[in-house]
Amino acid sequence: xxxxxxxxxxxxxxxxxxxxxxxxxxxxxxxxxxxxxxxxxxxxxxxxxxxxxxxxxxxxxxxxxxxxxxxxxxxxxxxxxxxxxxxxxxxxxxxxxxxxxxxxxxxxxxxxxxxxxxxxxxxxxxxxxxxxxxxxxxxxxxxxxxxxxxxxxxxxxxxxxxxxxxxxxxxxxxxxxxxxxxxxxxxxxxxxxxxxxxxxxxxxxxxxxxxxxxxxxxxxxxxxxxxxxxxxxxxxxxxxxxxxxxxxxxxxxxxxxxxxxxxxxxxxxxxxxxxxxxxxxxxxxxxxxxxxxxxxxxxxxxxxxxxxxxxxxxxxxxxxxxxxxxxxxxxxxxxxxxxxxxxxxxxxxxxxxxxxxxxxxxxxxxxxxxxxxxxxxxxxxxxxxxxx
Numbered sequence: 001x002x003x004x005x006x007x008x009x010x011x012x013x014x015x016x017x018x019x020x021x022x023x024x025x026x027x028x029x030x031x032x033x034x035x036x037x038x039x040x041x042x043x044x045x046x047x048x049x050x051x052x053x054x055x056x057x058x059x060x061x062x063x064x065x066x067x068x069x070x071x072x073x074x075x076x077x078x079x080x081x082x083x084x085x086x087x088x089x090x091x092x093x094x095x096x097x098x099x100x101x102x103x104x105x106x107x108x109x110x111x112x113x114x115x116x117x118x119x120x121x122x123x124x125x126x127x128x129x130x131x132x133x134x135x136x137x138x139x140x141x142x143x144x145x146x147x148x149x150x151x152x153x154x155x156x157x158x159x160x161x162x163x164x165x166x167x168x169x170x171x172x173x174x175x176x177x178x179x180x181x182x183x184x185x186x187x188x189x190x191x192x193x194x195x196x197x198x199x200x201x202x203x204x205x206x207x208x209x210x211x212x213x214x215x216x217x218x219x220x221x222x223x224x225x226x227x228x229x230x231x232x233x234x235x236x237x238x239x240x241x242x243x244x245x246x247x248x249x250x251x252x253x254x255x256x257x258x259x260x261x262x263x264x265x266x267x268x269x270x271x272x273x274x275x276x277x278x279x280x281x282x283x284x285x286x287x288x289x290x291x292x293x294x295x296x297x298x299x300x301x302x303x304x305x306x307x308x309x310x311x312x313x314x315x316x317x318x319x320x321x322x323x324x325x326x327x328x329x330x331x332x333x334x335x336x337x338x339x340x341x342x343x344x345x346x347x348x349x350x351x352x353x354x355x356x357x358x359x360x361x362x363x364x365x366x367x368x369x370x371x372x373x374x375x376x377x378x379x380x381x382x383x384x385x386x387x388x
Contacts, residue, residue, distance in 0.1 A: 009110070033048055107146040110145045198225060319367075
């Protein structure tokens, strides 16, 4: 007879000799749920703290320590875990500043859960799962979860330049397409909102049936142009910040962005994204950096079944997208490199579908090659370097 032990009311004896109080934080906008397990107790406790109330959170931690001291006669440190999410890393930085708190941030997708179709999920169950995961991690169990490496403040702030530019460019495209759509509806096909004389062109436009633009349509397009021009100014300001950041590193010929810019086919924007989104980090091997970009393979193997599910897509989506784009450009600008020759041998005269599959493999190889080039000085075979 099979017994169901996955329900929320299941009582499981948990014993630990790790000599610490384990606590997990389930964070939401309104409430923080603190789940804890203290030495000398087999029962997890649950307490709520108002969202954003750091003072209340520390008061709860102090109460847990005092209670454990009264029971065991010893003042224990805390080991705290939370999932990476909307709150970012500011809570972790506050906790890590205390000498008696060991703080961890975990990738929620790396935690094993029941595979039942209708999985029971509550904050209490998630809190217990985090505690068990943290204890297993501290016992040294391999691959029980993936802890997030929290970037320093400078690296985190540097990310904003490229990400803001990407958001602004997306808005620019939206306004540009909206203006073109409004005019296309009137039979006008050749108006370019991004031209410098866009206002002058607007005055002379005629509809497909020879009429001037109607009053309200013209007013709407002018307001769209106002927003478009504001975005163009903001994009220039962000690009100026990006260029200033690169200019700071240019005197140092070994600086990562300077080294990347030396390769033909890599411009200012690509160099900034590659460094800010991935290459500033330290990786132990090529598998780690491929996994970070979500370009690692996902095999499915069981018995006689062997099939590839494609790349995991579990890593940094911005870095992954940039590497795919850069790979297509690499074929054009670096035709004699070993990576380009590998791609052409692999695809031959195959269909576009086979090239789309192979370009992902090229992106993974190119990312690893760039990582070795930036951090270890290993030159990419056959790559063309720009003339200074």
